[in-house]
Amino acid sequence: MGKPTGFIEYLRELPSELQPDSRIGNWDEFHLPMPEEKLQTQAARCMDCGTPFCHTGTMLKGMASGCPINNLIPEWNDLIYRGRWREALDRLHKTNNFPEFTGRVCPAPCEGSCVLGIHNPPVTIKNIECSIIDKGWEEGWVEPEPPTKRTGKKVAIIGSGPAGLCAAAQLNKAGHWITVFEREDRPGGLLMYGIPNMKLDKKQVVQRRLDQLEQEGVKFICNTEVGKDFPTENLLKEFDAVVLCTGATKPRDLPIEGRDLKGIHFAMDFLTANTKALLDNSKNGNFISAEGKDVVIIGGGDTGTDCVGTSLRHGCKTLAQLEIMPQPPLERAPDNPWPEWPKIYRMDYGQEEAAAKFGADPRSYLTTATKFEGDEKGHVKAVHTVTIEWQKNEQGRFIPSPVPGTEKVIPAQLVLLAMGFLGPEQPLLDALGLERNARSNIKADYGKYATSIPGVFAAGDCRRGQSLVVWAFNEGRGAARECDRYLMGSTDLPG
Template identity: 55%
Template structure:
């Protein structure tokens, strides 16, 4: 610990962001990192606690506390403070496959569990992580790591999201021959098409993919496993198969008028926008999808926020975001103590932009849709909404959100984006491999294991654990890789 009193001497400081009305002019990242000297002072704020919850990655109160990858946070923070950037990179590289992704899109579970967060502001560990990996790229320290010897074993990874890429990277470096299959036209899965470019520029993904290709990983796009190629073919050709297809079965809103034109699942909308940008080399965006329209976003999570920010950039006339649950408190409740994940109000970039453009927060809490109204051409033009209240179910004892009589209202809605979460894996894939699933349709395995009910078939990521974070997907991919390696070799040093 290089600066024992650093957390007392220096205030928390993070990257500068462009003003909302400036950054919505394009789809580029809008954060300007601190310079090296200022970043060092942020590393000095780390207390090197005796019990570093920041790297614990354990479940407390049903929520994750600390980094699921068990990054050696106090050590990397200290190396940032002392300016030992290469050592910081080598230390981070021990536990992390893709710091350049999480340092942009992770909600920073490490910071929520930081001891400084108990009575002050947490250490800016996420910013430190980004500074480490970007310095490493700039200095040429991130190099291909092809294996010296090949084992002769072959592995198919189905899905190229963060879990699939993490599994492929680890197994390839072990010496196995890995082929990644992706049904879309580009590699990246959720990273590519589920996260907007202003949060994660796609050149950042391409930079890593180039390294993986140089290491020997093979990528096959436009191939839908279970449709274009059968499960039997994969199992005949490869020694092991890892299913990393995500929880890509979106939750629908089943109310009258759902068949109206102009209603889309959020992931389809976000994919179209990103694909249009990429196909045109960022010279064109699908402004016609939202320009001058009243946009209704159903869902209050990260994907809903991404829809808000994207709609603002596309020139929406108004944006309304519905959230079924009550507005969270501004500060931690007594029932939500540190180091639990703080269940507090968070205003994200998209909401900040909507506030700047429209003059008010787009979020409407404790509200849901009861009907979509069409115009004469079958296009959605309005939505009926109703307020909700919490009531305890007399049979199960669970709290449920129920409509409040007399609170119905009709609002304009020319474009509706459903961001209500996901129900689990897609059935055609699990049926193709005949793997057992849980009641939530996640692929079933033994506790803390990754092999499915079908021999030689493994799973990882959202398909295994349900809709979750990129950092959890990376951990799952790394853990699944270790399980596959053990099954092939009888041991593993991954």
């Protein structure tokens, strides 16, 4: 694919970005567009590799290898190299309903399994994907495409995050009437409120897709929590099928001494309130502010990084991030071979910005909090930490063990808990009487998505647990296919 010798002739090149110390002054996206000729050069690096692992979408050692939605990556790389952008967009939309979302926030497991990556830096797949769809919008190629006929079937989708939106888009294409229930004041779920604006612009990127779905016939009902504002028992009375896409929104807590002090918040509460205030142009302080504070973020991953970037934009005084896991190696370890996702040391955008402002990566590895210390007013003022080492217990499981003499005290007036999620919230699942697995997720087989109640399907994090946006796309599309099969006896929807 692409130019036969392109991978030999051209080096990997990413688009320019605004400098970290300048971009933290606003909430705008900071990636700059790459000229078309450079994008064609980057697409030319795609090898005629025979077996393109980039779009295999498999799980290796619990992590994605290749694209979970099986994007036709070599095909649209070849088309971009030849300047055939409109055809590349058509190829992209065959497998991906919203490539502008994955092109911005996906960690790109496709690049981790790129064959060229065995011996050279991989193809810039993610940037090319994002550039294709952005050009599609600029040229007016992305237009509402309502179905030509309706089946008369009505489907309720609970949750408007990435899985819910993909399920809605696909089932609407099949001709069903789709109603999406969302408990927040705006649709979009994680895409709207869980990811900060500088990573994924809400008004320019997310909202235009929501508008398109509405123009195609999808109905969004916001400020409505099923089971509270809409009776659970009415779901199967008023709708022919239901798809649950509620996410895994129950955060992991840290029940140590001082947890009840003021100023300690879950990361998603911090991020959601900030984006709401930004979208509402609210300057009344109705959000959790890091301005002028010593901030400690406990936990890594994308959510921790987003807390870093948001705190910096608020104007925090200092910032520290605690990671209980060891620092990854600079290069693949022998037990992490291609095409597995490369578990190597990286600085994401938030850490880059913190290093620019404070002089170093804010993360402290193999470190955990042992106690929150408060002031006389009951507000957190410090976090007590200790270095740990991972040791096997009697059952052969690795557990963290404190290292004596490594205790520290870090000043903190704001602590953000970003330690992941334990599964979906349970009240709606209890009300429906759904079977769950040992991890409290909805019990539904992958590939079938059918729950213990006929006509009720589950997709995304509420079924598989906390995962990537692109896996939510995979499951939303798959659940739509199986829901359509249930309603019509057969289906033409792809997975």
